[in-house]
Amino acid sequence: MQPSAILETALYVTDLDAAEAFYADVIGLERIAKVLGRHVFFRCGQGVLLLFNAEATRHAPKPDAKLPVPPHGTTGPGHVCFAATPAELDQWKSRLDGMGIAIEADFEWSQGGRSIYVRDPSGNSIEFAEPKIWGL
Secondary structure (H helix, E strand, C coil): CCCCCCCEEEEEECCHHHHHHHHHHHCCCEEEEEECCCEEEEEECCEEEEEEEHHHHCCCCCCCCCCCCCCCCCCCCCEEEEECCHHHHHHHHHHHHHCCCCCCEEEECCCCCEEEEEECCCCCEEEEECHHHHCC
């Protein structure tokens, strides 16, 4: 057996409001769920991007919790990569530059394909890349 896709990806943030604004207003993702102070979730294509306040997810659920999700979380910057065509990469670069968001890196991979990198308000590494960097 082998999974067919990644359904959700989680990033942990230090300022949930700033992260929500970044992913909604800058990246343009659609909010699909939110619990104040704990998390905000976004639709991204066929998957979901989960943004968690790491402090709020490190504790075991209460015995009477409706959803007994085990504790999770991390410290330090994480990473997520959004798929983009070559034309979209140019559009992303223009959009991000126009919003005053520094492009940390912009390069061609030796196996083919281009990536650009920025940081979200919590310091997570956000990449936009052509799927062919992974042979897709």
